[in-house]
Amino acid sequence: MKRYLALKASAGSGKTFALTVRYISLLLKGANASEILTLTFTNKAALEMSQRIYKTLQTLGVDEAYLGELIRVSGFSKEEILGKKSFLIKSFSNATISIFTIDKFVNKILREFCGYIGISDDFDIKNDDIELLSYKFLQSLDENSFKDLVEFSNYERKKFNSIFELFKSLIEKNEHINLLEIDGSFINLQKENVLQQAFKIKEHFLNCANASNSAIKAVDFTNFEELFEKTWIEKDSLFDYSYFKKCANDEINQEFLNLKEEFKNYYKLRATYSLNKIFKLYLEFKEYKLNFNKIKNYFEFNDISNLVYELLNQKINRDFLYFRLDSTYQHILIDEFQDTSILQYKILKPLIEEILSGDETKFKTFFYVGDPKQSIYRFRGGKRELFDYVLKTNPIIELEHLDTNYRSCKNIIDFVNSAFFNLPNYDYQQQESIRKDGCVEVIEDENLQNEDKFLNISLKIDELINSGINPNDIAILCYTNGDVLELFYYLKEKFPNLKIKTDMTSKLINQQNVKAVINAIKYIYFGEDIYKENFNALLGRKLLTSFEFDFEISQKSMSQIVYELAKHFDIIDENIVKLMDIATIYNNIVDFVYEIDKLETSIENSQDNGLQILTVFKSKGLEFHTVIVLDRIKRKNFDKSSLLFDYENIGLKNIFYKISGYENFDLEYKKAQEKEKNLSLDDDKNVLYVALTRAKNNLIIFKKAKSSAFDILGLSVCKIGHLSQSETLSLDRKIKKISYTPIYLGKQEQKIVNEKGVEEDEILKARYFGLATHYVLEMMSEFTISSMLYAINLSKARYSNYLDDMDFIKIEKVVNNLVENSCFQSLLENSKIVHEQALMYKEELKILDLLLFKDDCFYIIDYKTTRQILDEHKIQVSYYKKAISDIFTNHNVKAYLFYLKEDSLDIVEVEV
Ligand SMILES: Nc1ncnc2c1ncn2[C@@H]1O[C@H](COP(=O)(O)OP(=O)(O)OP(=O)(O)O)[C@@H](O)[C@H]1O
Numbered sequence: 044m045k046r047y048l049a050l051k052a053s054a055g056s057g058k059t060f061a062l063t064v065r066y067i068s069l070l071l072k073g074a075n076a077s078e079i080l081t082l083t084f085t086n087k088a089a090l091e092m093s094q095r096i097y098k099t100l101q102t103l104g105v106d107e108a109y110l111g112e113l114i115r116v117s118g119f120s121k122e123e124i125l126g127k128k129s130f131l132i133k134s135f136s137n138a139t140i141s142i143f144t145i146d147k148f149v150n151k152i153l154r155e156f157c158g159y160i161g162i163s164d165d166f167d168i169k170n171d172d173i174e175l176l177s178y179k180f181l182q183s184l185d186e187n188s189f190k191d192l193v194e195f196s197n198y199e200r201k202k203f204n205s206i207f208e209l210f211k212s213l214i215e216k217n218e219h220i221n222l223l224e225i226d227g228s229f230i231n232l233q234k235e236n237v238l239q240q241a242f243k244i245k246e247h248f249l250n251c252a253n254a255s256n257s258a259i260k261a262v263d264f265t266n267f268e269e270l271f272e273k274t275w276i277e278k279d280s281l282f283d284y285s286y287f288k289k290c291a292n293d294e295i296n297q298e299f300l301n302l303k304e305e306f307k308n309y310y311k312l313r314a315t316y317s318l319n320k321i322f323k324l325y326l327e328f329k330e331y332k333l334n335f336n337k338i339k340n341y342f343e344f345n346d347i348s349n350l351v352y353e354l355l356n357q358k359i360n361r362d363f364l365y366f367r368l369d370s371t372y373q374h375i376l377i378d379e380f381q382d383t384s385i386l387q388y389k390i391l392k393p394l395i396e397e398i399l400s401g402d403e404t405k406f407k408t409f410f411y412v413g414d415p416k417q418s419i420y421r422f423r424g425g426k427r428e429l430f431d432y433v434l435k436t437n438p439i440i441e442l443e444h445l446d447t448n449y450r451s452c453k454n455i456i457d458f459v460n461s462a463f464f465n466l467p468n469y470d471y472q473q474q475e476s477i478r479k480d481g482c483v484e485v486i487e488d489e490n491l492q493n494e495d496k497f498l499n500i501s502l503k504i505d506e507l508i509n510s511g512i513n514p515n516d517i518a519i520l521c522y523t524n525g526d527v528l529e530l531f532y533y534l535k536e537k538f539p540n541l542k543i544k545t546d547m548t549s550k551l552i553n554q555q556n557v558k559a560v561i562n563a564i565k566y567i568y569f570g571e572d573i574y575k576e577n578f579n580a581l582l583g584r585k586l587l588t589s590f591e592f593d594f595e596i597s598q599k600s601m602s603q604i605v606y607e608l609a610k611h612f613d614i615i616d617e618n619i620v621k622l623m624d625i626a627t628i629y630n631n632i633v634d635f636v637y638e639i640d641k642l643e644t645s646i647e648n649s650q651d652n653g654l655q656i657l658t659v660f661k662s663k664g665l666e667f668h669t670v671i672v673l674d675r676i677k678r679k680n681f682d683k684s685s686l687l688f689d690y691e692n693i694g695l696k697n698i699f700y701k702i703s704g705y706e707n708f709d710l711e712y713k714k715a716q717e718k719e720k721n722l723s724l725d726d727d728k729n730v731l732y733v734a735l736t737r738a739k740n741n742l743i744i745f746k747k748a749k750s751s752a753f754d755i756l757g758l759s760v761c762k763i764g765h766l767s768q769s770e771t772l773s774l775d776r777k778i779k780k781i782s783y784t785p786i787y788l789g790k791q792e793q794k795i796v797n798e799k800g801v802e803e804d805e806i807l808k809a810r811y812f813g814l815a816t817h818y819v820l821e822m823m824s825e826f827t828i829s830s831m832l833y834a835i836n837l838s839k840a841r842y843s844n845y846l847d848d849m850d851f852i853k854i855e856k857v858v859n860n861l862v863e864n865s866c867f868q869s870l871l872e873n874s875k876i877v878h879e880q881a882l883m884y885k886e887e888l889k890i891l892d893l894l895l896f897k898d899d900c901f902y903i904i905d906y907k908t909t910r911q912i913l914d915e916h917k918i919q920v921s922y923y924k925k926a927i928s929d930i931f932t933n934h935n936v937k938a939y940l941f942y943l944k945e946d947s948l949d950i951v952e953v954e955v
Contacts, residue, residue, distance in 0.1 A: 501537045
């Protein structure tokens with residue numbers, strides 16, 4: 044195994060695959076899972092990584108590709124690897140795994156050491172309420188600073204909010220700031236110098252007998268502002284300005300060059316003056332913000348990184364860091380390295396260096412993977428140059444490339460190769476494909492710029508579904524969140540029965556019952572009827588129904604108020620419980636009603652299937668059977684920031700204050716501006732590259748006729764290959780016949796029936812017991828004991844707030860009974876298995892716990908964790924049976940209720 048390795052490779056070529064192989068190879072070579080620090084970019088990637096490692100361990104020996112790579116990387120033989128399989132599964136499931144996002148890892152460090160900088164360890168992570176923060180900051184300023192701010196705002200014609208944006212961009216970079224005080228009167232003096240020098244040129248042309256009228260007009264100025272309007276001052280030489288050619292000579296050209304020098308000095312003074320004003324105010328803002336965040340007890344991710352960086356630099360050393368983190372990381376693996384920011388790298392650097400410069404005899408390794416072509420987070424500090432910089436500054440690290448694409452079909456790969464290979468200034472290696480066929484279609488859609496802009500998209504979705512593509516396999520990639528939402532509402536109206544998933548619709552505050560409670564609380568506080576009517580509509584109550592709730596809310600916590608309301612209106616579900624948890628952060632009802640709409644938390648169990656609409660940014664690292672890429676609908680916002688950061692590798696060379704025309708007089712500024720322009724163009728190309736490399740089988744592009752984001756690639760309309768169908772059972776194809784009322788969002792959200800003689804709290808507990816058990820069963824990739832133990836750990840992570848250890852022991856017994864049941868195992872044998880299959884039938888969405896298919900017969904299995912065998916369970920399952928029988932008329936269908944108990948498993952067959 045190469046100890047220190049960087050893997051640079053294109054999309055779909057197996058970087059994440061290689062990371063998994065590397066991880067398992069380390070385990071094989073004796074590393075402990077807790078010593079392998081694995082850093083990913085998103086939470087989803089971190090979760091997927093641990094699941095992928097576990098699944099690979101479980102299926103070791105089945106998947107040839109993994110086994111082959113493991114043999115190559117680890118140096119062990121097939122027999123040796125398989126011999127260690129059960130040991131590896133066990134040690135991985137029992138270890139404290141160190142797979143985090145970089146943000147989470149940094150956050151973990153801060154929580155350990157926050158006492159050193161006077162921060163309480165229960166701080167929250169959320170974005171600043173910039174309106175409140177800036178308002179409070181303005182209030183805190185003394186008279187002089189406030190005057191400075193107002194003067195600066197007037198002088199630069201900048202609104203306060205854009206000044207605060209400047210502050211935030213400086214906080215994100217967290218670079219050292221040098222103050223250089225400049226007296227404002229120097230700027231006027233310098234203007235005078237410029238003018239005096241320019242008069243020499245004016246005099247020369249006025250005295251030149253050959254000067255044309257245009258030349259005379261060109262030197263018609265009497266003050267600085269008029270001179271500033273002249274275009275000849277931008278030229279490199281007077282000879283370049285056609286009206287001046289006849290009268291120009293070397294002597295006057297030298298005066299012109301001197302004039303340019305004076306202009307350059309003017310710009311420098313002017314920029315330094317403004318920068319200094321900003322920096323002074325920024326330093327005050329930074330200090331104020333830190334105290335504000337400390338008092339409010341929350342921080343943004345950028346603040347956390349800044350604080351940790353300072354901690355590691357000034358207050359704690361590496362050994363102490365490891366001591367407190369409870370583990371020494373002997374191995375570091377980093378995914379998506381191209382998106383790491385300089386600050387993040389600086390935080391990780393000592394840990395990486397320790398590995399690289401450590402004792403040769405100790406087993407320590409470093410591995411990072413990335414693709415600079417997929418670096419699209421520059422706006423958040425991502426620095427693609429870091430990939431090469433780390434290699435250059437650490438020659439001990441070897442570099443490898445991968446050139447085969449395992450994700451996409453051949454036609455897609457060929458299309459992407461031809462689109463990017465000839466792009467000027469783009470570092471692109473041709474990709475090989477191993478999968479045949481595939482479909483690519485580029486559609487120029489005039490509608491995108493007209494009224495009914497998404498009409499053709501909806502027709503295409505119709506066509507895809509009718510061609511046998513499961514809606515769950517379709518992803519639509521958009522440029523902005525605004526486009527995602529607009530398209531979502533459009534498609535929701537066109538296809539009321541189609542399940543559509545977006546990030547926004549999985550927000551907790553948008554869930555029906557949660558929304559109803561929020562409206563109820565707003566009604567209690569504001570007393571405005573609009574909230575009561577929202578509440579009525581959300582719960583399907585008649586308009587104008589009165590709001591009867593006489594619970595005394597004063598003295599009650601927000602969690603209690605949420606609980607009492609939900610209990611009173613009988614709408615407790617798992618999202619309400621999540622809201623109860625979260626409500627503890629609000630001190631009182633006033634905080635709640637004003638802050639709750641900003642809550643970003645997602646719903647419980649947000650992994651439901653459906654057609655997905657997401658931004659290209661969110662799609663990075665993911666793959667889908669069929670992808671529709673939608674052009675940018677609105678024009679791109681141009682960069683309005685007033686600061687230009689000029690980096691040399693990872694060191695900040697300069698911060699320029701942007702002033703129009705500066706580039707004509709200062710070469711450094713001009714170069715920095717061009718560099719920035721090229722980086723921004725690369726960003727655009729990279730976004731396109733990410734978008735076009737997500738599809739496995741079918742790629743469809745909708746481009747605008749004019750001003751298209753695809754113009755950079757010069758794509759022409761085309762259709763290559765044929766659509767490939769989905770492989771998974773496509774039950775949703777009956778979708779159109781039914782109209783869907785989204786009251787119950789699947790099994791996990793349904794109310795449980797009040798069993799006789801059981802108290803409310805017990806019901807809640809029983810409900811969570813049921814949810815946690817179902818979750819275990821859903822997460823088990825195989826019905827084996829090891830898979831069960833892994834899934835129980837996942838379930839613990841999710842439900843340990845509601846259940847105790849005894850409950851999980853009970854869950855283990857219950858699931859164990861199922862796994863060891865011979866009747867169940869014989870049903871599984873040779874069956875095609877689908878967990879949690881969504882099914883639309885008679886206006887309702889149903890989620891089947893387990894659906895098996897073999898020998899032309901479907902087997903429906905519904906798990907129950909309740910004690911009693913109830914008629915309504917039978918009714919429910921017979922309903923599922925009828926639904927499947929109606930959809931697949933040529934197949935047999937059998938349905939069973941499995942009552943999972945601690946001491947037995949009772950199986951009840953259900954007839955229609
Ligand atoms: N050596 C291999 N043999 C077989 N399949 C592979 C191999 N490497 C990767 N794959 C499969 O190809 C697909 C893409 O792999 P992976 O997600 O690791 O690519 P990636 O380089 O991380 O992509 P991206 O840069 O887009 O995130 C996955 O479905 C993966 O299982």
